[in-house]
Amino acid sequence: MHRRDLLKAALALPLLPWAMSPTVAGARQALSAVGTWHSRVRPGQPGWPTSAQWDELSHAVGGRLQRLQSPFEHCGTGDAACQEALKQVRNPYYLGDTPSLTQTSGWADAWTSRPSVYAVAAENTSDVVAAVNFARKHHLRLVVKGGGHSYQGTSDAPDSLLIWTRHMNQIALHDAFVPQGCEGPARPAVTVEAGAMWVDAYNAVTTKAGRYVQGGGCMTVGVAGLVQSGGFGSFSKRFGTASGNLLEAEVVTADGKVHTVNACREPELFWAIKGGGGGSLGVVTRLTLLTHDLPDTFGAVFGSVQADSDQAYRALLAQTMRFYRDALFNPHWGEQLTFHGDNTLHLSMVFQGLSKQEAEQVWAPFFAWIKARNAYRFKNEVQVIAMPARHFWDAEFFRQHAPQLIVADSRPDAPPDRVLWAGDEGQVGQFIHGYRSAWLPQSLLDERRLDALAEAMFQATRHWGFSLHFNKGLAGAPADAIARSRDTAMNPGAMDAFALAITGSESKPAFPGMPGNTPNLERARQDKQGNDQCMDALLTVAPGAGSYVSESDYFERDWQTSFWGGNYPRLAAAKRRYDPEGLFFVRHGVGSEGWSDDGFTRLKPPV
Structure with a gap:
């Protein structure tokens, strides 16, 4: 969104309540020292690099500078690139291999996927350093893309220079790793470069080596982006967050320096990249993560149940949450239950460390309760599967x-x-209409509050469907997993949450230039209203609940507190120390309140 100068004062006004909030009062001083330059340069403006200067950058990165163009730009001419893009638009590997595209095509009234002007297809840390130095020298908008799964569009910005790390994907396993500058104990670990996806890490660590590394549930998510956002996966209820398992990282900061950070060397920068959000503090080029003994089995439970009346659905919701509390609220279980407006409950749960028979025994009382009542039917028969964890x-x-x-x-x-x-x-490739999330505290599972929770869930489904992602709330996890995850920048509320509630809506891919795929904005806005009403109903029993930065509303209010809680002042101090000029910018990222929404115009600092 391009802001004009006359809107600066109006844009600064929403910052005042945040600036006066006691939760973030300590961050005001940390963000008050703004830099000396006040806007970034766009193509065609004075200061935009000349062709000769771009050639110098290309030479510095070994010819790996690319001029970007969307493959949909020439669709009206029968262009082969357009035809291939249309064929592959639902293929995340194609989207990831195309630096001008993103995994999400946009968000209604928020952002649209548009390519950077140039991209450095980085193959090593030196390429990243050259790109950072070039962007700083010429006051360019800088974007970093690894996996590119950002719903918020943080790996995308027109008129920018992109650092594309896709080709930095080497992986190395360690039997005994000790972070630099630290003293033992040595622990098994894996080092992953920033462009790798979790499918790469899982293949190396689990399929081939028979160990476990905590990563994301979706295989095409980028490793670096997930760790920097906090990082939940299907089995986080057992192993904690990905960021909590980070042992060491290599980071290129805004001054072009390369830092190896861990708990002993530059611990504040190390802490800040563990959940502080990607793209705000530096470019992470390499990560070393703790690996764990692999459970014998992984498995899943699928199916759906429908109630024949609203009254029966209310009873089903209450029974479901009591069953979760009594039987599933432990490190064995993860993933989600989804609740729909047609009075349907959908099961999509996973488990670890249990046999198929043991998992069936866990669920037997719940299914017996359903079968004993005529008000319910299995819309899809329940399946329980288990497999050797090494093959997951x-x-x-x-x-x-x-x-x-x-x-x-x-x-x-x-x-x-x-x-x-x-x-x-x-x-x-989805085009998002609306999306919201909230961590639900474990106190809601107390018998004295559980009926109120079930009623809020029922009321929510009258507006839109939602899911409870139990692996994205760490209450019920082992003490060591919670301790590792607490020592990160993400909102501490996640440690006390039994689940992350998510509601959202979307439509088919709508990249600019795609023939016949103009999004229906009227429908999108109606859907968003339903999403908002759904989440507002849930929040009647969890007022003030925080939201997960990677899965949240683009229009999140009080986002500093929502995403990071009491950790935000400390994050702001790290931003001031390592990026005082504000080179790194993502909307609703650390320090972004000092800039316009598009990151091109500096605003007055909070007062």
């Missing part, structure tokens, strides 16, 4: 035993391990 991300295993659960990269030269969960295909 093994593409060949699924091709042989459960091909319906995966979708392959359809390009003819695609490596055989390039698959994604079939359930994730719907979000590829």
Whole structure:
């Protein structure tokens, strides 16, 4: 969104309540020292680099500077690139391999996927350093893209220079790793470069080496982006967040210096990148993560139940939450239950460390309760599956035993391990209408509050469906997993939450230039209203609940507190120390209140 100078004062007004908030009062001083330059340069403006200067950057990065253009730009001419893009628009591997595109095509009344002017296709840290120095010298808008899964559009910005880390994807395993400058104990770990996806990490660590690394549930999410946002995966209820398992990282800061950070060396920068949000504090180029003993089994429970009346659905909701509290609120269980407005409950749970028989025994009382009542029917019969944990991300295993659960990269030269969960295909290229999340505190599971929770859930479904992601709230996890995750920048409310509630709506891909795919904004706004009403109903029993920065509302109010709680002043201090000029910008990222929404115009500091 381009802001004109005359709007600066109006844009600064919403900052005043935040600036006066006691929660973030300590951050005001940290953000008050603004830099000396007041706007970033766009193409065609004085100061935009000359062709000769771009050539110098290209030479510095070994010819890996690319001029970007969307493959949809020339669709009206029968262009081959457009035809391939239309064919692959639901393929996340294609989108990730195309630096001019993003995994989400946009958000109604918020942002639209548009490519940067140039991209440095970085292959090493030196390439990243050269790009950072060039952007700082010429006052450019700088964007970083790894996996590119940002719903908020943080890996995307027109008129910018993109650092694209996709080709930095080397992985190395360690039997005994000690962070630099620290003293033992040595622990098993894996070092992953910033451009790797979780499918790469899981293949190396689990399928081939028989160990576990805490990563994301979607295989095409970028490793670096997930860790910097906090990082939940299907089994976080057992192993904590990805950021909590970070042992060491390499970071390029705004001055072009390369830092190796850990708990012993530059601990504040290390802490800040663990959940402080990607793209705000530096460019993370390499990460070393703790690995764990692999459980014997991973498994899943699928199915759906429908009630024949609103009264029966109310009873089902209450029974479901009591069953969760008594049987599933422990490190064995993760993923989600989804609640729909047609009085349907959808099961999509995973488990670890249990056999198929043990998992069936856990669920038997709940299913017996349903079968004993005529008010319910199984809309989809329940399936319980279990497998050796080593095969959970093994593409060949699924091709042989459960091909319906995966979708392959359809390009003819695609490596055989390039698959994604079939359930994730719907979000590829999506155009978002609305999206909100909230951490629900475990106190809601107390018997004295559980009926009120169930009623709020019922009222929410009258407006829109929602899911409870139990693996994205760490209450019920082992003490060591919670302790690791608490020592990160993410909102401490996640440690006391039994689940993250999510509601959202979307439509098919709508990249600019796609023929016939203009989004229906009237419908999108109606859907968003339903999403908002749904979440507002849930929040009647959890007022002030925080939101997960990676899965949140683009229009989040009081986002500093919502995303980071009491940790925001400390994050703001780290921003001031490592990026005082504000080179790194993402909307609603640390320090972004000092800039216009598009990151091009500096505003007055909070007062």
